[in-house]
Amino acid sequence: MLATFCLLIRNETNKDLESFGAPRVRVPAAAAACPRLRPVLPLRVQRHSGTPSLLGIAVTRSPPSPGPAPPGATAAGPNPRRGGPGPGHGERGAGAALRVPAGAWSEWPVDHFLRTGHIAARDGAAVRWFHAANSRARAAEAARSDVHMVEVDVILRGGDRDPILAHPPDTDSDITLQEWLAQMGSTNKGIKLDFKSLAAVGPSLELLGQVGQCLDRPVWLNGDVLPGPCGSRAPLDARAFLGAVTSSCPDATLSLGWTTGCHRGQGYEWPVVQEMWRLCQALSQPVTFAVRAALVPGSVPQLQWLLQQCHRYSLTVWTGKEDVYSVEDLLLIRENFDKSRVYYDIFEPQNSEFKKAIGIEQ
Incomplete structure (x- = not known):
């Protein structure tokens, strides 16, 4: 067209x-x-x-319209100079960009796994996730399973400074990121690296570069870069994180989130959603916004507005083990968003109950 x-x-x-x-x-x-x-x-x-x-x-392409301004706020238009926290797709920053199969890392999972025959419909709920494969046993289980995407948490081990897989407050692990990447490279699964410290980003991207040609499937790089509802942890420095990942991995999908606590009935308010949008204006890579399931029902207008700003945006719904939310909350999300633009990385039993309610076989 x-x-x-x-x-x-x-x-x-x-x-x-x-x-x-x-x-x-x-x-x-x-x-x-x-x-x-x-x-x-x-x-x-x-x-x-x-x-x-x-x-x-x-002749210059006009900047995209930000859509209707949220109540009580003025949505500034995109920067016409396209400036931002780091180089965009196809440009080199301070680090050399990784050479990967064209488009593989940035292809949406719904498109990749539909194209390869692993799902039957262009539906984010059909994409199966394995969460926190942070040990040798969990990694082996994920590799044997029929999931499509595998998520791990990345930190630096003290002393040797090797990237390892562990979720704070844990500080050690029986598997390194290098070992895990080698294991995943022999599968057909997409991967998501959730960085829990900024110091782990650079060494991890170097390791990712060593296996880049083997990973012809979606690669997501996640960081909580802004404070959100009831967040107690400090977020990663947004500009430093985005500068590193966009210069080294211009073909990867960016997964960006807020630091949050789980308090049902609250949500992502307009100021934090707008701040995320402003942060992403200069980015040319696909972006999925990591949103907590218990907070989404109270944020539907804000998140609908956010997705309207760019066709390259999606949502990834996640949960903590102790979060209080219902299948009805998940169905509300499904009813209010394009099903091809929402992924669900959630725990049992809600995961199975949700899939059954919407008619997707496990």
């Missing part, structure tokens, strides 16, 4: 050339989809009967 742009050109007297019947300029969809493409058309408008002349008209 071709995206149509109206070319507005002003003459020496600041009049629009539209009044002279200036044509609409058609830009290929590939250019329209990439905000970094700024084609300069070698146009020359000759002067006829007072019509002004113009050389080298620059």
Whole structure:
């Protein structure tokens, strides 16, 4: 499909050339989809009967509309310079970008696993997750299972400073990230690395680069980069995290979240949702927002608005082991969002009950 742009050109007297019947300029969809493409058309408008002349008209894609402003807030438009926390897709930052199969890491799981015949419909709920494969036993179980995506928590081990798999407050593990990546490389499963410390990011991305060519499936890099409802932990430094992952892994999918506590009845308020949107404006990689299941029912308008800002955004619903939420909460989420743009990384028994309620076989 071709995206149509109206070319507005002003003459020496600041009049629009539209009044002279200036044509609409058609830009290929590939250019329209990439905000970094700024084609300069070698146009020359000759002067006829007072019509002004113009050389080298620059045609730039208009910034996406932020959608309706949330109540009581003003949504600023995207930065036209496309500046931001780090280089975008296809650019090199301070670190060398990893060489991976084109599009594999950034392909949405619904598209990848539908294309490869592992799911029957373009439905995020059909994608099965294995959460916290943070030990040798859990990693082996995940590798043998029929799940599609495997998630681990990454920290640095004290002393040798090797990236290992553990969730704070744990500080050690019987498996390193390097060992785990080698094991996952022999499977067909997508992976999600949840970074629990900024110090673990750089060494982990180096290890990821060593196996990059073997991972021809979705790769997600997660960090809680903003404070959220009742969050007690300090978030990762957003600009440092995004600078590292976008420069080293421009093809990966970014998974961004808020530090939160679980208090049913609360939600993601407009200010924190808007702040996340502003943080993501300059990014050209796919972004999934990690949202806590118990908090989503109180945040439906805010999160609907967030997804409306870009077709590259999705939600990943997660839960803590002690969280209080119901299958009805999950059904409410499903009813209010595009099912192809919401993933569910949740624990049992709610996971099985939810899949049964929506008619998806486990």
